[in-house]
Amino acid sequence: MLKALRSPHAFVKAPLRSRTLTTSAPKFPVKNEGVLPTSQSPVVAKLQFFNSVTGESGQIPTYRVLDGVGIPIEGAEVPEISEEYARKLYENMQLLPTMDNILYNVQRQGKISFYMTAYGEEATIIGSAAALENDDEVLGQYREMGVLLWRGFGIDAAMAQCFGTQEDKGGKGRQMPMHFGSKEHHFHTISSPLATQIPQAAGVGFALKRDPARRDKNVACVFFGEGAASEGDFHAGMLLASTIPSPTIFLARNNGFAISTPAHEQYYGDGIAARGPGYGVDTVRVDGNDVLAVLNAVREARRRCLEGGRAVLVEAMTYRVGHHSTSDDSFAYRGRQEVENWKKIDNPITRFRLFMESKGWWNEKEEEELKAKLKNDVMTAFKRAETIKRSDLRDLFTDVYGGEEPWNLREQREELAGLLKKYGEVWEPWRNELKLFRDGGKKLVD
Ligand SMILES: Cc1ncc(C[n+]2csc(CCOP(=O)(O)OP(=O)(O)O)c2C)c(N)n1
Ligand SMILES: [Mg+2]
DSSP: OHHHHOOGGGGSOOOOSSOOOSSOOOOOOOOOOOOOSSOOOOOOSSOOOOOOSSSSSOOOOOBOSBOTTSOBOTTOOOOOOOHHHHHHHHHHHHHHHHHHHHHHHHHHTTSSSOOOOOTTOHHHHHHHHHHSOTTSEEEOOSSOHHHHHHTTOOHHHHHHHHHTOTTOTTTTTOSOTTOOOBTTTTEEOOOSSTTTHHHHHHHHHHHHHHOTTTTTTOOEEEEEETTGGGSHHHHHHHHHHHHTTOOEEEEEEEOSEETTEEGGGTOSSSTTGGGTGGGTOEEEEEETTOHHHHHHHHHHHHHHHHHHOOOEEEEEEOOOOSOSSTTOOGGGTSOHHHHHHHHHTTOHHHHHHHHHHHTTSOOHHHHHHHHHHHHHHHHHHHHHHHHSOBOOGGGGTTTSSSSSOOHHHHHHHHHHHHHHHHHTTTSHHHHHHHTTBTTTTHHHHO
């Protein structure tokens, strides 16, 4: 009985005695002039409004380790990584543009319906993936395929998802390309409506805290764009994690654009990081084009989450070099030269390569060999995926929901079966399309 009555707060650790916020509050001249009913706020006589969270009306700083040409900046702590680990980081960063180049063209040839690149965000995505443990729960937006690849999902599985083949374990080909999900890799299925993953992540973080097997071991990490952070769900998620504490990393990829809307139209304040202190959440802004800075920042965010049992907000500053998706032509709203410049300035891959070269860990020959190998791996996987059949057409309707098939799905299934009976053989486009499914659509009609 007592157990049943115990509030969820019983699982919550006492708050950290000294909380370190990376931003400092504005300074007010304080006099002790009484007690307030609902707050411990010091009483002041001077009427003073404030805005910036930094106190000097300055901007929240950006943490970085490497300069633009891969040299550690003065005073920066370079994470202790071995040559082998650095190579793994670099290879995974390079795998992303290799996948992007090939799959972008594959979409243009009409072989897949849609694609989204991660150009420019390789350091943010791979650096974060590396800072997490592989069994931490990840909730992504759609640009985070690199997290799965880092975790060993495999190029074939990524192709299966994009091509919607029967090897697409997570979705049986029913999701749009780039909407990955893998229970095995602790990667929650992507959903298109923006920001829905953010409050879900605070719930996942809380569930981890309630699970004796995972408490103090795992965190939830949610990725979202600065555009998604304009949704109410961002605030719902932050408030939930702030009032019902949980080990949740909120990771904002601030890449400057939400499709055609530039970031400066998404907020008047100092980016996404400025919102953390309002929720009492430890916050850091990091150079998202510096893989070592991202690695350090997310590692520390994870450590704080586990130690304090509270959420942390990380804002990674980067630039979306690619178009938003294959449905977008970004030169309609930004200059070609701007994009060309950002391909070169602080390029996350070049920067890390220069760092590796300065350590004697990388050279031109290895660069060429790696690029050729990755291209070959991706092309082989693409050619293979092209030949693999889709799941049964009937699977479109199975296990969409748990339990019995709801009436609306039954109606839709029967309608499609009727249309297939009528036109499946006689109408050539459908006759050809049906051949792509494992059952040729037969199980649906039977
Ligand atoms: C609720 C909702 N509104 C609008 C969209 C259409 N949409 C898809 S992606 C996108 C831009 C998101 O930008 P951002 O969060 O910055 O992520 P980025 O694409 O830059 O990585 C929009 C508006 C959507 N999917 N869901
Ligand atoms: Mg964006």
